[in-house]
Amino acid sequence: MTPPVPRGLPTACRPQRRRSWMPTFLFHIYGLILRESANKELVRRHLADLLELSHQSANQREGIATAIGIVSSSHLPAVWAVLEHLGRTRLLRTAFMSPDCQQLDPDRHWRWVSCTSLLCYGRMALHAREQILPWVDNIISRMVYYFSCSCYDNILKTSFLSAVIMLMKALKQENSTQSYKFSQIPELIQCLLGILQKEPNFLATLFRQKIILVIVGLSKLRPSLKPVVKSRILQTCLQSLFMLPPMEKLKSCLPPLDSAPDVMVLYKKSMQALDLLLQNFISENKSMDEMCFLLQHMEPWLQSDKSHERKRVVQTIFPLLKYVVDYVTLTLLIQQKGSTEQFMHLNKMKNFEAKARRESEMRFYNVVKALNRSLTVAQHTQLSLALLGGLCSHNCLQCDLASQLLLMIFEDRSIKAEQVAEILQGLFQELPSIVFKSILQTMMNGGDSAGDSVPRGDSRGDTVPVSPL
DSSP states (O other): OOOOOOTTOOGGGOOOTTOOOOOHHHHHHHHHHHHTOOOHHHHHHHHHHHTTSOOOSHHHHHHHHHHHHHHHHHHHHHHHHHHHHHIIIIIHHHHHHOOSTTSOOSOGGGTTHHHHHHHHHHHHHHHHGGGHHHHHHHHHHHHHHHHHHSOOOHHHHHHHHHHHHHHHHHHHTOTTGGGOBOSSHHHHHHHHHHHHHHSOSSOSSSHHHHHHHHHHHHHTSBSOOOHHHHHHHHHHHHHHHHTSOOHHHHTTTOOOOSSOOOHHHHHHHHHHHHHHHHHHHHHHSOBHHHHHHHHHHHHHHHTOSOHHHHHHHHHHHHHHHHHHHHHOOOBOGGGSSSOGGGSTTHHHHHHHHHHHHHHHHHHHHHHHHHHHHHSOHHHHHHHHHHHHHHTTOSOHHHHHHHHHHHHHHHHTTOOOHHHHHHHHHHHHHHGGGOOOHHHHHHHHHHHHHHHHTSOTTOGGGTOOOOOOO
């Protein structure tokens, strides 16, 4: 028997079991009226009846979730209880009856009930407002569980990603998010990485970009991600983008589509998302160790036997180094928080930290040297000029990093004759603006190294116009 309709709700709006569809606006109206009801039992009965509708249509799934979300703004516990009941009686039963995804539930009415549930949790998060934090870990745990135990297809993938994006929007609107310690973020990220790993080796959508941007947002939450989680993120994201076909073949690799996408735009946006991920990692942990951690994950790609993969990693490392020099102050290990003078073993700790710092710097410089050999002449010049610009910072650590990288480039004898004039011109233009005397002296010595790197007998390096000091 159909439950009584709340007062004021048109009869046409009453959900009917096994009804295949409802106009989208009716879901919205239904949710608004239930939201105002003071009878909790009545609300639960109507929500249960709403969830008995077919889950086959995308509009129906979205409509149900819209109504559920609106009602949850006033009746969150009741909505949670109804969804828990749905999970026990429908979703989990279907999962256990069909462990093999090839043996889908013959009743298509319930086939995508897990996708509706995911959208419902996303809508609940959006409407929770100040209640979001007490409920957020439970919501994430259900999203992770239902995604993991459901048969994977494009509908599940799209629903899950939509739900996570709604969750992120809700968290951005809550001021206390940065002080809250989340417990389910690594599990949520693992589901997103699983989607990324299953993406086909062509670009037809912005799924890669959206997933990486969501991970960027999740990585800003507390507690900070453990290195093992960050390592999985880097490995998966780099592989997903670097292993795409060469640029000239990206379009020809597309399957037949009704409307061919602009693969160049998709590729550019996806790579920009990767740049943002790397910049976020280094901004969250401004240390030489973090820089080494990022570069070491990219170093194997510099040794790839495929030229387009080597080119992509260079195009990724280059803006990262420039970002670090321009905007980030790297904290050396010996200058981490805390005063070692307070401890009895001061000398021992200093020696340990100095050794750790040297090892960290060596790993960093070795990776940069590998990058240095992979750059084109134009990229090499651009990197050198960008580093020269970093010499004028008023932050000593930032200047020191820029100067050390420049010295490494000069001493590696990788500068070509045609670069010397432009690089030296840039150096002497920056010298008057360098604040720290030690940096100034280092770079004046470096200018001699740059000149010495030109092969003898090459007259193009003999005369260089310079600005007066």
